[in-house]
């Protein structure tokens with residue numbers, strides 16, 4: 001049986017400036033013990049403007065916290081005002097990059113084609129994509145949530161070879177549960193995460209499907225994380241609001257104690 005190390009990632013969204021980022025990562029580093037890092041991988045996804053400060057802190061103090069970006073350009077370089085390339089993120093030693101978050105899909109019109117180009121750009125620069133997928137409320141109410149989410153997985157991974165797919169992270173985030181306090185029931189989250197793993201087996205192989213970590217995201221808090229993490233196909237959480245408070249995030253990392 002494959003053992004997947006849970007990945008607990010805090011997506012700060014457009015919160016915390018670079019000074020606040022330093023204070024926050026210091027608090028995490030102070031609170032987290034070696035055994036926490038043995039039990040799971042801990043990552044933060046700050047705004048672009050914080051990444052240099054986070055890198056300096058992590059590098060300087062040899063912290064075990066991983067970090068990454070919330071988006072990446074599909075392009076390598078050139079006249080793309082406002083964009084940040086994979087090469088720039090790699091230079092800052094980012095490990096992860098979130099791609100296709102529902103807020104990018106909703107407010108920046110990111111289609112599966114754009115998401116796929118960004119996944120391939122991340123791989124090109126040695127970054128691990130956290131491919132975000134998930135349905136809106138009306139899609140769930142119509143009973144189409146599994147099909148919708150699997151089609152986003154397939155679209156995001158188009159032309160991605162097995163050797164790259166096996167290290168990817170997929171975050172299942174039902175849009176209606178993001179920032180609303182309405183957490184998806186653990187059984188409902190498991191249903192979709194199991195279907196995602198099934199789709200990976202169909203697209204690649206059971207070996208690849210067993211290797212990929214699938215996170216749940218959407219109103220994860222210290223009070224509900226243990227129930228979610230108890231599900232066999234859920235390998236971590238992508239945490240928004242509750243990741244902005246270092247103490248809350250540490251409690252989520254220690255989900256086994258909740």
Ligand SMILES: O=C[C@H](O)COP(=O)(O)O
Nearest residue numbers: 011178179218219240241
């Ligand atoms: O990327 C994180 C998700 O959008 C979840 O956000 P939330 O924990 O505030 O619901």
